[in-house]
Amino acid sequence: MSHVQSEVDPAARVRRWALIILAVTAIAVIAWTWRSIAVLQREANAAVDPLGQISADPDQLDETELLLRNSAIHAQRAKKASNALPLRVASRLPLIGDDMRAARTLANALDNTVSDAGVPMVDLAARLLDVPEQGNGPRPLVNTDALNDAPATVDRASRAISVSHQELAEINAASIIDQLSVPVTLATDKLGKADQALREANAYAPFAADLLGADKPRDYLLVFENLAEARPTGGIAGKWALVRVDKGAIQLVDIGANENLTELTLTSRPPLEDDFVALYGPSLGPVTNANLTPNFPDAARLILATWAQQGRQPPQGVVSVDTVAIARLLELTGPITVPTPGSSDQIVVGADNFVQVAQADMYRWFEGQEEARQLFLSGLTAVMLDRLGDNMSMRNLATTLAGLRDGQHLMAYSQDEAEERALQQAGLSGALPAPTGKQALVFVTDNGGSKLQHYLHLGTCATAQAIGVQIRNDVPADFSSALPDYVLNQRAGAPDGDQIVTLAVYLPAGRGTDSVTVDGKPVPVQAGTEGGWALVRVPLSVPPGQTATVKIQLSGSGDAPEVQNQPLTHEVTAADGVCG
Known part of the structure; x- marks a missing residue:
């Protein structure tokens, strides 16, 4: 009996030890797995968190680089944790397989994003801003050698971000554990925004070097729009400057006023659409009427045709800035002291007073002295361009220019079709958008000179049934003595202080008008079309201190449109009580 027991016991002991070893191994594997998950989760969160703090502001480039470098370290650790043997095995198992695969996808996407897109883009930005000293010449805004390398870097980054975003977007965040769903959702959102931004940058990066004269000089006609005399792109084209951009540096070539350009003849006009001619044809001679249209590319073509008619060599493009834009640029240059022509007096003009000076005060200072006023403006323009050329860098300009672009205080046109498409992609073209059912456009044009x-x-204001517009005239009560004659209406028979304007409303796609009223009374309107939009134009004369209320009752059905308008001196407000 004892012999039999001795034969059985060793096998039982082996089985017991095998079970013990298997249990210990399983516990160790589970512990290793959960430790890997914990490390991956911690490192993934640490990699994602900085993405929410990254700024596109060039002034914060150093901070952005630190955030990305930190994110890269944690992304690499997360990727290493995701490649641990337990997670690779667990990703093939039921129940927990989806979680493990999501964890590995997140880790790989973060690592690829930071290493293949984030770090290279920050390095590129640093190179672009590293502008070498130029001695006596104007300082370039950007390093054009780096700008020539930008297309390849942006393209690689765009493709890397796009792939990572697509991989994360395919994860069903609702089906995985909370510890993973939060970083997956945050990373998907951040990469989606970055993907869109890089797609847009990728569209115009190939043209940036040419636009800034990296390989050969480029000439641009810089047009200054005065918002005090309204036009649909902003204001009347008053002053102009011919500037040359050579390897990123700006130089002033010539400067003048609209009076220096003779009227555009019928035979010199560029090709125009029939609906455009029907709306504006009789008024298109003076360069000051080139932007009766809200479509800046058409206005720029008319300006260039007028320029060429003078026997001048056409520049490569047109850039428009208005008085608000110049005030913003003066924030960068600092105040400018301008001598008063024919006097020892000097005038200090800065960001805080430029709009008031350019649109009001100077007409009083130089009443009856047109030549002195033009010399004053020319001097101010020349000094500002000189300051921008010598002392500014793209680091200082980028944020300001982006804000000006968004408010359409800055617009640009290129005669090269591919470059013009890139400018449209960048939101700089000032092109009339395609009509949609969700948008209406409102423009005011001075009609009294x-x-x-x-x-x-x-x-x-707007509802699904109506669009409302209010125009208030805040001309001083003592305008007849307080304002120079030059500022008041020049049109024969027009009341001196009235706002004599034409209001144009571009209707949502598929909508028409049932009625148009001014201060509750039906009025006749001029109907037309432009760029696919149906529009109505209403002439108005608003006395000093008064408000005109225009209500357009819409036909057809649709949602309440978003109302957009041209750049104006004062912020647009809600027309309370008009659309209800």
Whole structure:
């Protein structure tokens, strides 16, 4: 009996030890797995968190680089944790397989994003801003050698971000554990925004070097729009400057005023659409009427045709800035002291007073002295461009220019079709958008030859059934003595201080008008089309201190449109009580 027991016991002991070893191994594997998951989760969160703090502001480039470098370290650790043997095995198992695969996808996406897109883009930005000293010449805004390398870097980054975003977007965050769903959702959102931004940058990066004269100089006609005399792109084209951009540096070539350009003849006009000619044809001679249209590319083509008619060599493009844009640029240059022509006096002009000076004060200072006023403006323009060329860098300009672009205070046109498409992609072209059912456009045009829109206030509103517009005239009560004659209406028979304007409303796609009223009374309107939009134009004369209320009752059905308008001196407000 004892012999039999001795034969059985060793096998039982082996089985017991095998079970013990298997159990210990299983516990160790489970512990290793959960430790790997914990490490991956911790490192993934640490990699994702900085993405929410990254800024596109060039002034924060150093901070952005530190955040990305930190994110890269944690992304690599997360990737290493995701490649641990237990997670690779667990990703093939039921129940927990989805979680493990999501964890590995997140880790790989973060690592690829930071290493293949984030770090290279920050390195590129640093190179672009590393502008070498130029001695006596104007300082370039950007390092054009780096700008030539930008297309390849942006393209690689765009493709890397796009792949990572697509991989994360395919994860069903609702089906995985909370510890993973939060970083997956956050990373998907951040990469989606980065993907869109890089797609847009990828569209115009190939043209940036040429636009900034990296390989050969480029000439641009810089047009200054005065918001005191309203036009649909902003204001009347008053001053102009011919500038040359060579390897990123700006130089002033010539400067003048609209009076220096003779009227555009019929035979010199560029090709125009029939609906455009029907709306604006009789008024298109003076360069000051080139932007009766809200479509800046058409306005720029008319300006270039006028320029060429003078026997001048056409520049490669047109850039428009208005008085608000110049005030913003003066924030960068600092105040400018301008001598008063024919006097020992000097005037200090800065960001805080430029709009008031350019749109109001100078007409009083130089009343009856047109040549002195033009010399004053030319001197101010020349000094500002000199300051921008010598002392500014893209690091200082980028954020300001982006804000000006978004408010359409800055627009650009290129005669090269591919470059023009890139400018449209970048939101710089000022092109009339394609009509949609969710948008309406409102434009005001001075029709009295005045500078009174400095005192105009616009309010708008919209519902699914109506669009409302209010125009308030805040001309001083003592305008007849307080304002120079040059500022008041020049049109024969027009009341001196009235806002004599044409209001144009571009209707949502598929909508028409049932009625148009001014201050509750039906009025006749001019109907037309432009760029696929149906529009109505309403002539108005608003006395000093008064408000005109225009209500357009819409036909057809649709949602309440978003109302957009041209750049104006004063912020647009809500037209309370008009659309209800």
